[in-house]
Amino acid sequence: xxxxxxxxxxxxxxxxxxxxxxxxxxxxxxxxxxxxxxxxxxxxxxxxxxxxxxxxxxxxxxxxxxxxxxxxxxxxxxxxxxxxxxxxxxxxxxxxxxxxxxxxxxxxxxxxxxxxxxxxxxxxxxxxxxxxxxxxxxxxxxxxxxxxxxxxxxxxxxxxxxxxxxxxxxxxxxxxxxxxxxxxxxxxxxxxxxxxxxxxxx
Amino acid sequence: xxxxxxxxxxxxxxxxxxxxxxxxxxxxxxxxxxxxxxxxxxxxxxxxxxxxxxxxxxxxxxxxxxxxxxxxxxxxxxxxxxxxxxxxxxxxxxxxxxxxxxxxxxxxxxxxxxxxxxxxxxxxxxxxxxxxxxxxxxxxxxxxxxxxxxxxxxxxxxxxxxxxxxxxxxxxxxxxxxxxxxxxxxxxxxxxxxxxxxxxxxxxxxxxxxxxxxxxxxxxxxxxxxxxxxxxxxxxxxxxxxxxxxxxxxxxxxxxxxxxxxxxxxxxxxxxxxxxxxxxxxxxxxxxxxxxxxxxxxxxxxxxxxxxxxxxxxxxxxxxxxxxxxxxxxxxxxxxxxxxxxxxxxxxxxxxxxxxxxxxxxxxxxxxxxxxxxxxxxxxxxxxxxxxxxxxxxxxxxxxxxxxxxxxxxxxxxxxxxxxxxxxxxxxxxxxxxxxxxxxxxxxxxxxxxxxxxxxxxxxxxxxxxxxxxxxxxxxxxxxxxxxxxxxxxxxxxxxxxxxxxxxxxxxxxxxxxxxxxxxxxxxxxxxxxxxxxxxxxxxxxxxxxxxxxxxxxxxxxxxxxxxxxxxxxxxxxxxxxxxxxxxxxxxxxxxxxxxxxxxxxxxxxxxxx
Numbered sequence: 001x002x003x004x005x006x007x008x009x010x011x012x013x014x015x016x017x018x019x020x021x022x023x024x025x026x027x028x029x030x031x032x033x034x035x036x037x038x039x040x041x042x043x044x045x046x047x048x049x050x051x052x053x054x055x056x057x058x059x060x061x062x063x064x065x066x067x068x069x070x071x072x073x074x075x076x077x078x079x080x081x082x083x084x085x086x087x088x089x090x091x092x093x094x095x096x097x098x099x100x101x102x103x104x105x106x107x108x109x110x111x112x113x114x115x116x117x118x119x120x121x122x123x124x125x126x127x128x129x130x131x132x133x134x135x136x137x138x139x140x141x142x143x144x145x146x147x148x149x150x151x152x153x154x155x156x157x158x159x160x161x162x163x164x165x166x167x168x169x170x171x172x173x174x175x176x177x178x179x180x181x182x183x184x185x186x187x188x189x190x191x192x193x194x195x196x197x198x199x200x201x202x
Numbered sequence: 203x204x205x206x207x208x209x210x211x212x213x214x215x216x217x218x219x220x221x222x223x224x225x226x227x228x229x230x231x232x233x234x235x236x237x238x239x240x241x242x243x244x245x246x247x248x249x250x251x252x253x254x255x256x257x258x259x260x261x262x263x264x265x266x267x268x269x270x271x272x273x274x275x276x277x278x279x280x281x282x283x284x285x286x287x288x289x290x291x292x293x294x295x296x297x298x299x300x301x302x303x304x305x306x307x308x309x310x311x312x313x314x315x316x317x318x319x320x321x322x323x324x325x326x327x328x329x330x331x332x333x334x335x336x337x338x339x340x341x342x343x344x345x346x347x348x349x350x351x352x353x354x355x356x357x358x359x360x361x362x363x364x365x366x367x368x369x370x371x372x373x374x375x376x377x378x379x380x381x382x383x384x385x386x387x388x389x390x391x392x393x394x395x396x397x398x399x400x401x402x403x404x405x406x407x408x409x410x411x412x413x414x415x416x417x418x419x420x421x422x423x424x425x426x427x428x429x430x431x432x433x434x435x436x437x438x439x440x441x442x443x444x445x446x447x448x449x450x451x452x453x454x455x456x457x458x459x460x461x462x463x464x465x466x467x468x469x470x471x472x473x474x475x476x477x478x479x480x481x482x483x484x485x486x487x488x489x490x491x492x493x494x495x496x497x498x499x500x501x502x503x504x505x506x507x508x509x510x511x512x513x514x515x516x517x518x519x520x521x522x523x524x525x526x527x528x529x530x531x532x533x534x535x536x537x538x539x540x541x542x543x544x545x546x547x548x549x550x551x552x553x554x555x556x557x558x559x560x561x562x563x564x565x566x567x568x569x570x571x572x573x574x575x576x577x578x579x580x581x582x583x584x585x586x587x588x589x590x591x592x593x594x595x596x597x598x599x600x601x602x603x604x605x606x607x608x609x610x611x612x613x614x615x616x617x618x619x620x621x622x623x624x625x626x627x628x629x630x631x632x633x634x635x636x637x638x639x640x641x642x643x644x645x646x647x648x649x650x651x652x653x654x655x656x657x658x659x660x661x662x663x664x665x666x667x668x669x670x671x672x673x674x675x676x677x678x679x680x681x682x683x684x685x686x687x688x689x690x691x692x693x694x695x696x697x698x699x700x701x702x703x704x705x706x707x708x709x710x711x712x713x714x715x716x717x718x719x720x721x722x723x724x725x726x727x728x729x730x731x732x733x734x735x736x737x738x739x740x741x742x743x744x745x746x747x748x749x750x751x752x753x754x755x756x757x758x759x760x761x762x763x764x765x766x767x768x769x770x771x772x773x774x775x776x777x778x779x780x781x782x783x784x785x786x787x788x789x790x791x792x793x794x795x796x797x798x799x800x801x802x803x804x805x806x807x808x809x810x811x812x
Contacts, residue, residue, distance in 0.1 A: 012551065025217050025379060035217060036345075038378040040321045048553040061453035063345075063378035066523035068543040079548055086545035103551045104758040115549040128546050 004057035006065040011076025016152035021052035028056035038063035078121040085129040092131030097138040150189040157193025220349040220375040225250035227353030233281040234390035237268045240660035241287030242322035243376035244315035264631040265290035279393025285313040303413035305364035309357035319520040328494040333368045340368040346380035374450040425472035433468030444485035454526040473501035557759035558782025560725030563699035567706045573621040578602035580625035600632030607645040619713040620647045627657035627665040640718040641690040654727035662730030693719035702789040736783030737798045745795035752787040
């Protein structure tokens with residue numbers, strides 16, 4: 001169904017994937033769309049992979065995105081972005097943080113020999129992803145803003161350049177949904193993410 | 203990007219995941235009493251319900267007790283919501299199979315949360331079959347709005363038809379968000395007092411026989427309702443094909459085949475066969491698209507309706523747009539099958555015990571003594587995975603102790619000590635009778651109760667040993683020690699699992715005891731009720747010889763630094779933001795190369811900044 005927008009958000013437990021997808025859902029709702037989202041709770045808390053499917057449009061039935069049909073993918077971690085790169089559709093967009101979080105060493109040793117943490121995940125993603133791959137140095141921007149936990153808002157800022165929803169809705173939603181003490185910081189992070197992406201995406 | 207234009211006015215709706223909507227539906231129906239045992243994907247329902255003003259909610263030690271407590275409340279005329287995951291319904295089957303005969307006083311809604319694809323479960327059974335077996339109506343919502351609406355109507359319905367009602371949801375309903383139009387809150391319905399009615403509530407043979415007759419007659423009334431209810435939504439469109447579908451699967455069908463005639467079923471049992479017959483009369487052929495078992499397909503076939511289903515769709519796991527699309531294509535109804543792209547293999551990120559998890563130390567000790575470990579359900583089941591690989595069975599809640607007893611009694615040539623490992627919440631749930639059997643049969647086993655003082659796997663719910671309950675109005679604590687002693691165990695040791703060497707000695711002592719022994723491995727969970735944060739530890743890189751001992755404890759805070767020793771071995775790195783300072787890695791480090799940040803600063807001054 002072409003009139004539904006599919007956004008896939010991927011990352012590692014603890015990175016704020018769920019909050020980001022909640023903000024995106026609320027933004028889409030305030031913009032007047034039908035919205036669905038699906039993610040798996042449970043094991044992800046224990047350092048696993050987290051994926052969130054967000055879909056919005058005039059009428060949305062399935063809570064899951066069809067494989068290979070994501071309009072936009074937000075990667076919070078670059079190896080996870082590579083893992084799901086094939087889910088982006090032809091002409092779609094992958095916005096990914098350049099951050100690398102290798103899995104803990106212990107579990108890799110026996111069962112997973114051969115597979116190493118990729119050296120250049122986002123470069124590798126370009127050969128898998130049917131859409132454009134846009135690396136966002138979110139970690140660096142977050143550091144400049146003085147808080148490493150801002151990655152998710154920076155990426156939402158980048159995402160906003162690919163969606164036709166006004167900044168006012170984004171800003172009022174972020175205001176309503178982030179911890180009160182961090183509102184200004186998050187709004188700044190959103191603006192920075194948007195500016196970075198505008199340069200490359202537009 | 204091509205984005206559709208949304209409606210400009212803001213809708214008066216909220217975004218909720220299915221479990222929120224069920225809680226709200228119950229509140230709007232005037233439900234007063236909530237009871238449950240936590241279990242993914244059902245847990246959040248009660249956690250949300252208990253926050254509503256004027257209601258009462260409690261965790262029960264297990265699902266059977268939750269249902270029995272709920273029955274008692276129901277007999278007073280109170281409206282009751284009782285929630286559990288699919289396998290919890292198995293535990294509660296005993297009271298439920300008879301509760302269906304007696305019927306209700308206050309409305310009683312049982313939520314069974316199925317987990318197709320086993321995201322967080324040990325099997326993927328289909329609760330609709332249990333509803334039929336129990337002869338009770340089952341609602342099967344397809345989205346958050348229906349989860350809300352069906353729950354809300356289920357209470358009146360329960361009283362009208364004199365039956366408890368099952369609301370069956372699946373993970374993709376429970377944990378998927380959608381728009382919901384909420385309604386007005388009703389005053390909670392709390393009954394006056396217990397209702398005496400011997401012939402209805404004393405299910406001995408003479409009284410039970412007429413109640414069985416009642417249940418069979420009620421099933422006919424329910425069938426009549428199902429055949430006339432709008433929630434079983436018959437949409438006659440294309441004559442080419444009609445599709446019978448329900449729950450989350452109906453979304454995939456409606457998205458892929460918007461022009462097909464449809465029977466979207468909200469109540470799979472009693473199955474609305476007359477509506478299905480009308481669909482079959484209208485269409486050339488009828489397909490059934492449903493997740494897990496061919497339940498409606500069989501119901502339709504029993505009613506003599508010619509349908510197809512499982513020959514095109516998988517019986518295992520979840521459906522999605524791809525599997526449904528593929529099945530519809532194979533059935534000749536879609537021109538092309540969806541193409542599922544294949545990605546690049548990327549290093550796995552399996553779930554592991556958390557940094558600072560108190561279970562880690564006891565598993566390191568169990569690995570050291572090379573025990574046969576009979577496991578149970580909880581976070582500690584993860585110890586079956588590398589690098590710990592020190593858990594050898596897992597069946598259901600409480601099974602660890604019974605299976606250790608059986609093995610110990612049967613083994614003719616024992617190679618390793620028999621140790622059952624069970625969590626505190628699981629022990630209260632259904633470990634106590636197993637331990638009683640270990641004592642009564644003098645089984646030579648050790649039961650390790652890993653006590654982190656909370657139900658951790660499901661997100662930190664209270665249990666009888668926590669000293670409080672959901673509403674915060676209970677201050678009774680039932681210590682595990684008292685239970686263990688009361689069950690007749692003569693050898694009991696309490697260990698602190700952060701002290702590794704001592705834990706090993708204590709475990710050996712317990713294992714060497716002739717007869718049933720209990721080791722309580724106690725330490726508060728690293729995440730609940732509050733995330734533990736002490737002095738983090740660092741690797742002194744020049745001192746690290748790359749022995750790998752710290753890697754083998756499977757801590758997610760420990761990774762390779764990317765640097766190598768002279769012999770080419772990987773030097774470890776500890777993530778300071780993840781480390782909780784549990785000290786286990788320091789205790790196994792051969793080279794004294796792991797220090798607390800405080801200690802490191804003392805010894806090495808400023809250079810730690812990096």
